[in-house]
Amino acid sequence: MSGFYERPVGVVARELIGCVVRCGETAGLIVETEAYHEIEPACHAFVGRTARTVTLFGPAGRAYVYLSYGLHTMLNAVCEREGVGAAVLIRALEPLEGIELMRARRRRERVEELCSGPGKLTEALGITLADNGADLRAGPVTIATKGRAALPVAASRRIGITKAVELEWRFAVPGNRFVSRAGAAPAR
DNA sequence: CATGGGATTGACT
DNA sequence: GTCAATCCCATGC
Numbered sequence: 001m002s003g004f005y006e007r008p009v010g011v012v013a014r015e016l017i018g019c020v021v022r023c024g025e026t027a028g029l030i031v032e033t034e035a036y037h038e039i040e041p042a043c044h045a046f047v048g049r050t051a052r053t054v055t056l057f058g059p060a061g062r063a064y065v066y067l068s069y070g071l072h073t074m075l076n077a078v079c080e081r082e083g084v085g086a087a088v089l090i091r092a093l094e095p096l097e098g099i100e101l102m103r104a105r106r107r108r109e110r111v112e113e114l115c116s117g118p119g120k121l122t123e124a125l126g127i128t129l130a131d132n133g134a135d136l137r138a139g140p141v142t143i144a145t146k147g148r149a150a151l152p153v154a155a156s157r158r159i160g161i162t163k164a165v166e167l168e169w170r171f172a173v174p175g176n177r178f179v180s181r182a183g184a185a186p187a188r
Numbered sequence: 189c190a191t192g193g194g195a196t197t198g199a200c201t
Numbered sequence: 202g203t204c205a206a207t208c209c210c211a212t213g214c
Contacts, residue, residue, distance in 0.1 A: 034195070042195070052210060070207030072196050089195060119196050129209095160195055180196095 004145045005060035005136075009035040009079040009086040014171050016077065016088055018149035023125040023141045026101055028093025028115050029149060032172040032179045034158045036076070038085035041163040045085020055133050056085040063141055065122075065132040072119030075127055077136055077143060091118045091159075091170075094178040117180040 005012055013035035021028055038045035038056075044066070045056040055064045056078060064076040064087045076087035093115035095102055102114040102124035115121035122128075127141055136143045155168045159181065172179045 036195075044195080047211070050211070066195090067207090067209060069194060069196050070209070074195060076195090091195085117196070158195075162194085 003060055005077060005079045006081055007079070009037050009088060010169060012077070012079045013088040013169065014153055014155075015148070016090070016143070016145070017153050017171055017173060018151045020096065020144045020148075021075075021090060021093060021121075021125065021141065022097075022144070023127055023139075024098070026098030026125045027096045028121065028125070029096055030090060030092075030143075031094050031151070031176045032090075032092035032170070034089040034091055034171070035169040036087055036089060037080075040167060042158065042161040042165075042167075043085065043087075045087075049085075053085060056087055057083060058133070061136050063131050063134045063136055065127065065129055067129060068119065073122040073127055073129060074118050075122050075131075075141070089118060090121065092116050092172070092178055092180045093121045093124075094176070095124070112177055116178050120180075 013033040016030050016033050019030050036043035045053050049057050059082045060079050062078045064078050066074055068074050075090045078087045080086040095111055095114050103109060106114050106124050114124045131141050151173045153171050154174045156170045157168055158170045
């Protein structure tokens with residue numbers, strides 16, 4: 001069998017919707033993802049293999065974790081065959097377990113504010129740069145890819161990037177209140 | 189070695 | 202709506 005993550009990154013991004021991310025006592029259901037691939041300039045791997053991107057070119061099923069804006073940690077799942085730089089960014093979760101711990105880490109009470117963004121969910125789950133390169137089937141951060149929830153999925157443009165903005169490589173559950181920027185006007 | 193730009197968030201006008 | 206925080210790392214001199 002070919003691994004779940006060794007398939008085209010867009011397929012994996014769509015199928016990760018409804019899977020459960022777990023880290024320690026905290027867990028959440030994936031409701032929003034984005035796909036990135038070395039062939040397009042929004043992807044960190046576009047520049048080739050560097051100190052930062054070695055994980056992206058490594059074996060599928062690993063976590064690619066990096067720091068954004070010097071503040072926020074981003075969780076990605078490395079995809080496609082080894083040597084191809086591609087990954088799925090996990091952008092939002094519906095909190096399932098460890099919600100009080102998430103509240104303490106996030107210093108927020110409303111459950112909609114715990115994991116409704118890529119930087120928020122890593123803080124809520126306690127994911128750090130030390131998790132970069134870890135195997136997502138072994139932990140400490142894991143993603144359960146079997147028995148995922150069957151949820152509706154809509155594709156749209158990726159958020160917060162300045163290159164390759166026309167690609168509709170963002171996948172989200174329509175109308176879900178835990179999706180990032182859920183309060184903002186829908187894209188048109 | 190110095191510089192500048194982010195796959196964001198939260199606070200503020 | 203605007204904007205600062207904050208730091209890794211890619212790039213260029």
